[in-house]
Amino acid sequence: MKRYLLSTAVALGLAAPALAVETTDVLDTYADIAAANYGDSLITAQRLQTSITALVTNPSAETLTAARAAWLAARVPYQQTEVFRFGNAIVDDWEGKVNAWPLDEGLIDYVDASYGGPSDENEFAALNVIANPTFTLSGTEIDATTITPALLEETLQEADGVEANVATGYHAIEFLLWGQDLNGHGTGAGDRPWTDYATEEACTNGNCDRRGQYLTAATELLISDLKYMAEAWADDGAARTALMEDSDAGISAILTGMGSLSYGETAGERMRLGVMLNDPEEEHSCFADNTHNDHYYNGVGIQNVYLGAYVRTDGTLVSGASLSDLVAEQDTALDTEMQSKLSAAVMALSRIKHAAEAGFAYDQMLERGNAAGEALIMDGVNGLIDQTRSIERVITVLGVDGSAIEGSDSLDDPDAVFQ
């Protein structure tokens, strides 16, 4: 609609007012934040790799604890990048390799008897590749005597076309570091013993060498995947180039990412559904009990791209011309509204984080009849839904081309985003 209006305005000889904030500068800031944010994800994943190498070569309680700490630190920058997913086809097509969730972890390793076996939805829910060097997958005999990145990426990931067969990425690694959380709604996260990586007689639960192989291969893949994405946002990278091709579509991509992550993904799929199902497995980091941080840093990531500012993991600030500046120029009140909604949502998400860090874990909040937990989570959900409505108002005020707005197109029809 906007384009027609502009062309009509030109045809009628009406001059458009000169804009102080250049759209291309806003897009530059966004791409700079993406580059820094994926760069930080890579750096922290490399630290994770160092600690995982230490765990596999020198298994001990200390090296396992250090690897877990490195995983938790690596999630801080990564969760902020999720705002780049919806809207940027290159990210959306890729992200399943690094952050797919939820997973049927029995595909990877041993699980408790309560987990059950193969289900209607997933025949391979309990495949346990660590214990099985050879197996048949959809009629094909698979040689998994050595667990390699290629095996995980090409054969096991989404095996049999089932999305819950997650063989790679942060959550597969999380499972290998923590193990299943068997406490239900009670206190405590997964409690995998370090001896699951021990050698010879000390090895618990069998196949410790293969478990170490799996963990090493999955970490290697994570590094190469993150490297790819950090490069895609560098100068002349594919994601940056695609974003810059059409400035209206670029702005639309930013807003599509903000709205889709706020509403359908975080508020809906990850938060509200868990409350309604009262299922402790319905938490994003269910092995490590880190879900409060997952949601919180999603919220922060959305705020980052609107304000055009991101604090790197080394403390430096990346900032520049922002979407906020662009909106303020057209409608100051709407910019104020958008900023206050974003702040309110981050505040609500941080309350969940505060309670969780003080000992009230996210899976406890999900328990049937736990009114305080439900209220905490639903405040976060409502904050995210509320900000989505303001994002839609921003889309209207900026007059971004309507065909690019329907967020699900970023999944179903990635090209539509760049029309």
Place this chain on the structure above:
Amino acid sequence: MKRYLFAAALICAPVAAAADPSVSDIIDGHILPRFDALASTSQDLAQTAQQDCDPTSTDLRAAYGAAFDAWISASHLRFGPTEVDDRAFALAFWPDSRGATPRSLATLIADQDPIAANVETYSDVSIAARGFYALEFLLYDATLMQEGTSDYHCTLVRTVAGDIAATATAIYDDWTGGHADVLLSPGPTATYRSEEEVLQEMLRALTAGLQFTSDSRLGRPLGTFDRPRPKRAEAWRSGRSASDVKLSLESLQDLASRLAVTDPQVAEQLTREFNDALDKLEAVNDPVFASVAKPQSRLKIEVVQQAVDTIRTTVQTELGPTLGVAAGFNSLDGD
């Protein structure tokens, strides 16, 4: 060209822009009758379950079918009263890709959980064990229809039916008790800032409804050519899969025609496309989409999905601009 002219008209004479579709017509002609029907058929279901809770009872299954039909016809209207206290989720939790419904029901039955004793406490139970899809397992699933003592099973059927009725009634009461006015009175400090935002809500409902029918009702059983998934069809146990697609398309067609009222050309195109999709569905002649597994018959289901996607495109590229609004974000955005 047409759109160019429309835009020019807006600039030259903004006040004289084409008349908007009537929000009150959509409320009175589309929304209220659907929630009225849902409430009354659900109350009938609850009463029938009180009289006869045997899963194989013809009366009970007929009452269940009628109430479920009413839900499908209203299922795209996901705003306002349906979103209070998770009501819509409590009526209809599906797709259930992790099998939460049978698992939750089996746990309740195994534990003889006393929470099933009355409707009031049952609202605390996981949404997976509530609503039409849970009741389908209790009435039609070969295992769950006979699980547990017949007393407990009967209590569970009655409570789930009663819970459905309470939820459906609460939605209708909110609609008649004030929510219709919320849609009719947009303003600077109201839920909807302008009539455009109200129309955007309607367009969102239409868009999301079409997306759900294409992606879930048709897309889930289709799976991929190499790996079709007939057991992922909606409500196949009670033989409703194709009929749900039909009901949803008919209801969405009604909403679309009310939204397109100011543009005869778009209205005519939508009518043609909806009729085409319904004709193609009729030709499938397979109530549970079991034929997704056979290449020849599979194609017939694929063309239904394509026909629905054609409507989606028209809604997005023609109807949206006609109304001057975009569909915005819906809950299906995301994974």
